[in-house]
Amino acid sequence: MSFLIQQVLMPVDQGYATVDVDIEADRITAIVPQNSPLSRGNQSFTVKGQNKLLLPGFVNAHTHSSEMWQRGIIPPLPLELWLAELYDFTPLELEQVYLSALGTAVETLLSGGTSVVDHLVLIPGQEIETVAAAVRAYQEIGIRAFIGPLIQDEALAKGIPDGDTKREHEAYLRSTSETLALMQEMIDQFHNPEAGVNILVAPTGIQLCSEALFEGCIELSDRYTLCRHAHLLETKAQKLLAQEKYGCSAVEYLNRIGYLNSRTSLAHCVWLDEADIKILAETHSTVVHNPLSNLRLGSGIAPILKYRQAGVNVTFGCDGAASNDSQDLLEAIKMGSLLHNTTELDYHHWITPRQAIKMASFGGAKGLNLADELGSLMVGKKADLVLYDLTNLSLLPRTDPIGLLVLGRPTNVVDSVWVNGEQVVADGKITRIDTDELRKELFERSQWMVNRQSETVRQLESHYRRVMGLLDYS
């Protein structure tokens, strides 16, 4: 299959150029001035690019797809308590995993994403089947998938600092070695980059993982050249916990055990200090900024301008839909750039719309060790492309297309999406699945509700408030 996108706007150094873009199979094979003789090849068909903007696909670099079942329902709570409620009601059916992976992919594709990093919550006892369900969804819809099965080997309550109490903790339901054996099986069964499915090692984070689990993940990552992923210092409580657990910062700890390298992406990174930032820069780790989730859970504002000044690669994620509560990448990009203007008086350091777009595309590719293959409009790169309709009301009047896209609130602006050269969105519609059918399934398997009560929140809240120095309301 080959095709030509004709007369499309693309960003160049000094503004925009109108070009023809030739795609052969899965690659961009030519980008030439519009109507150049070079662009008249033997393409199977052409796509009209007039009044449209072409950009490389973004990466939704951190999410948890099955949280979609709980979006809009969890009340204002900080991460540690929010997580307790989330887990009390986590979906336990494989069909739910499949449907929410589809939903996550739909919203990602329709907001400019071509890749998704799914830090996937596993159904206990059906771990392999959980991954299979997500893989099935992503392959059907045609998004490039990076699945990091979310593993831990310590029970939830251990993620809250002890303070001066000496709490006993129950054991986690799976042992470390069982967990690593599952990871091995998942890699064997599903890791297939050529088919657009990649497995990542993804221990949830220092708050719920033993050193043995991290070490096992490092070993697997090195043996199969897998990317590494984890949550890192999302909350103040986690910063306190790292000091309790290791007597040093979480970043120093992860560096010491060798978890940090250029294949490592770390979600959140809100509570790092200067020394931590230096380590991330030196190890070429990637920060995944999840601005909406960090606000929703009151985690704080990640020091993104400092990361950029220190040369740390930064990209954006939506995070799971129960802490956002959407999977709209353009929203994450907007908030992830604007938020930091309040942290720095000198506007020369503020993130521009063009920088934001590059962070979301090239920065995302880099964090997945794929900077040579993805993330920019260049001959030879994979054809993971998004075409935006610039005649949409939300992008009018005409000014700077990228400014409108990043700073506005674009609605229904994605006209077409290609992943690996295959079209997965056409004329604003998902091509490979029936989204009305998806809506019907999501509707029928859910119900309107309010005032859900979480037993685990009830159990943990008083201890949480105590160690965080909050007044006790009980």
Add this chain to the structure above:
Amino acid sequence: MSFLIQQVLMPVDQGYATVDVDIEADRITAIVPQNSPLSRGNQSFTVKGQNKLLLPGFVNAHTHSSEMWQRGIIPPLPLELWLAELYDFTPLELEQVYLSALGTAVETLLSGGTSVVDHLVLIPGQEIETVAAAVRAYQEIGIRAFIGPLIQDEALAKGIPDGDTKREHEAYLRSTSETLALMQEMIDQFHNPEAGVNILVAPTGIQLCSEALFEGCIELSDRYTLCRHAHLLETKAQKLLAQEKYGCSAVEYLNRIGYLNSRTSLAHCVWLDEADIKILAETHSTVVHNPLSNLRLGSGIAPILKYRQAGVNVTFGCDGAASNDSQDLLEAIKMGSLLHNTTELDYHHWITPRQAIKMASFGGAKGLNLADELGSLMVGKKADLVLYDLTNLSLLPRTDPIGLLVLGRPTNVVDSVWVNGEQVVADGKITRIDTDELRKELFERSQWMVNRQSETVRQLESHYRRVMGLLDYS
């Protein structure tokens, strides 16, 4: 005209109820359990409310409609320099004012707003005609309009603190008395609450207005019972300026001259201290929170939780589309609630989705001195109503409808809107104007551009950086 909305979800104290809502002419005349005999009147027609949520319309409580012509184009700059660029390229044609008022109304209506407060930039020499153009747009499309002609009597450069320099300032193009005479004429010609058009007195703020101008506005406001509006302490620079100008805070000053009362709404309110907040509470003034604009311009995070704790009425605005760069009220409501979770560790104080909805509807009505008429679903109130389609993918799976609406990123969810009992949106479409024609006009009267250079920014920047203590890059 009378009609019945059947079997619709509406929020009640303990969750949601399914009700029938009867509307006669411009008022809600009955809200009864679904299929109640009481609900079978002599309505002209019925509206199916099944799987839909009914809410009172929100107020877009602070915007500048003609900024739409410059959305997406102004680079990352703080307010004082951003304003310089904005004014260098401000639209000067009446037809532009008309079209951007339509565009502002479309986006407001399609994101749940039924009222708009347009702090309207006036074309020099065509001030009356500018207001006439906006009035024409708002009456055509059918939104409830509150127009505050943006007046000042001091030149732009005076809005930046002098620091230790002794700058000379040119006179503003209109004198104070000429400006007040224009206001008188606008009130005479356009103020017509019964027809849905209200004039506000709206001096831009202490940074560019003399005491005589404020006093003239107070006099007009009292004579005609008009609401009062102004920008207030949006930036750190304005806080410095108030000290330079008055030797006290801007709030103390406005209170002393008698500008603050229960008909006064104040946009931004970012740089207030505890004493200022107390004054706002005592005078029953309303704060209009513009979270997106405050982030975009790096103005800061307004202390909204403190306002709420002090009993100050707070509502939301989009602000003009050159500092946002959208007019989506649901986005402003989402960000205006979530942002503050990072300023307060105790989640018991965080704004819930239900509180946010009430701030946007009832809080908005209160700020316009219309709490008896607008802002809640109650028998006897005006029928300014919005019906949301809960089967939209962005609101699925089903959980808490208001949680989904506020915390998600709803797209195309507004099914119907009524203003004063008249339908202005049906089946997701604006009924009274042709939005394709609007798109065409906005498209044809604009062009894609980058790297626009503002002469006034060039002139002001070095002084701005100096008084704000920023390194000089020149």
